[in-house]
Amino acid sequence: MVDIFYRNNGMILVSxxxxxxxxxxxxxxxxxxxxAPEGEEKRAVEKFLGVEIQSRATAEEIESSSxxxxxxxxxxxxxxxxxxxxxxxxxxxxSFTLVEGVLTTLRDxxxxxxxxxxxxMMAIPRLFPNGYWVFVxxxxxxxxxxxxxxxxxxxxxxxxxxRVNQKEDINEDFLLDINQLQENTMIVRENIVxxxxxxxxxxxxxxxxxxxxxxxxxxxxxxxxLINHTNxxxxxxxxxxxxxxxxxxxxxxxxxxxFTFVSLLLMPPTLVASFYGMNVxxxxxxxxxxxxxxxxxxxxxxxxxxxFFKNRKML
Numbered sequence: 100m101v102d103i104f105y106r107n108n109g110m111i112l113v114s115x116x117x118x119x120x121x122x123x124x125x126x127x128x129x130x131x132x133x134x135a136p137e138g139e140e141k142r143a144v145e146k147f148l149g150v151e152i153q154s155r156a157t158a159e160e161i162e163s164s165s166x167x168x169x170x171x172x173x174x175x176x177x178x179x180x181x182x183x184x185x186x187x188x189x190x191x192x193x194s195f196t197l198v199e200g201v202l203t204t205l206r207d208x209x210x211x212x213x214x215x216x217x218x219x220m221m222a223i224p225r226l227f228p229n230g231y232w233v234f235v236x237x238x239x240x241x242x243x244x245x246x247x248x249x250x251x252x253x254x255x256x257x258x259x260x261x262r263v264n265q266k267e268d269i270n271e272d273f274l275l276d277i278n279q280l281q282e283n284t285m286i287v288r289e290n291i292v293x294x295x296x297x298x299x300x301x302x303x304x305x306x307x308x309x310x311x312x313x314x315x316x317x318x319x320x321x322x323x324x325l326i327n328h329t330n331x332x333x334x335x336x337x338x339x340x341x342x343x344x345x346x347x348x349x350x351x352x353x354x355x356x357x358f359t360f361v362s363l364l365l366m367p368p369t370l371v372a373s374f375y376g377m378n379v380x381x382x383x384x385x386x387x388x389x390x391x392x393x394x395x396x397x398x399x400x401x402x403x404x405x406x407f408f409k410n411r412k413m414l
Contacts, residue, residue, distance in 0.1 A: 101140045104130040104220060104233075111224040113217075117143035130220070130233045131203045132213065141205075148198045152205055153177065166293070167300040173198045174306060178297050180210055180241060181290045183248060187279060188286045195234060197306070202230025204237075212240040231307055235314050238294065242321050245291055249328055252284060256335055263339055269346050277343065281336045288329040295322045364404050368397035 168175040174197040179190035194205040
């Protein structure tokens with residue numbers, strides 16, 4: 100699927116056929132959005148731009164040379180867009196190509212930031228004179244969405260903290276949930292750092308309009324703030340994890356303490372009972388009330404052990 104946004108009489112129109120590129124000039128086109136394109140669509144766009152669009156395999160590589168590349172006529176940039184799921188997050192690669200003010204995007208998944216921006220372009224075309232402005236607007240909306248996800252994660256961490264303070268359902272599943280939240284936090288941070296590297300490389304390019312310097316500076320400040328926030332969230336999760344482990348270990352120690360104390364209480368009476376279970380001559384043998392005396396002695400030993408530990412405040 101291809102969406103071609105171009106200017107016509109002060110308005111931005113959209114075409115969904117690659118054959119329309121033959122009747123358009125390069126300076127009239129603002130944005131070409133390739134969403135899971137077919138081979139013919141991609142080849143038609145490459146012919147129109149005069150450059151080869153990077154493949155998905157190249158967009159997913161992590162080397163700096165693959166994430167950003169600049170030639171005499173074009174800028175190639177790749178970054179990841181975070182996709183929240185029911186339990187864990189995933190990152191989808193998006194490739195950007197800028198040629199003479201025309202932005203071309205290549206993606207395989209639907210993205211809310213793209214859809215919202217396309218509606219805004221149609222409603223307020225004066226805000227998007229060329230593809231550079233579209234590009235920075237995409238990054239701006241993406242950073243805002245990342246900030247919203249970080250805020251939701253912070254609220255979730257606060258809920259976990261409240262459950263820990265109330266000792267509510269502190270078990271193995273709770274610990275696994277915290278671990279999953281840690282994984283999500285690391286993915287979010289990795290995604291934001293990737294944006295930071297991209298914007299840093301972009302600001303070094305002389306092809307970008309100077310009017311965008313202010314917006315890029317604001318984006319860099321926002322990203323730095325988000326990175327600090329994710330670092331704080333991760334440290335808070337580590338503290339929660341240590342607290343939960345401490346509570347679980349304390350509960351296990353209390354259980355072992357009870358079992359150990361019961362064993363110690365029963366040890367002296369068991370010793371007496373084992374003596375009188377032997378087939379030898381022992382005191383009180385033959386007495387009619389011997390069992391009562393032995394039972395009383397066992398109870399006395401039991402009470403003595405209890406008093407000993409109680410007096411030493413070991414209970």
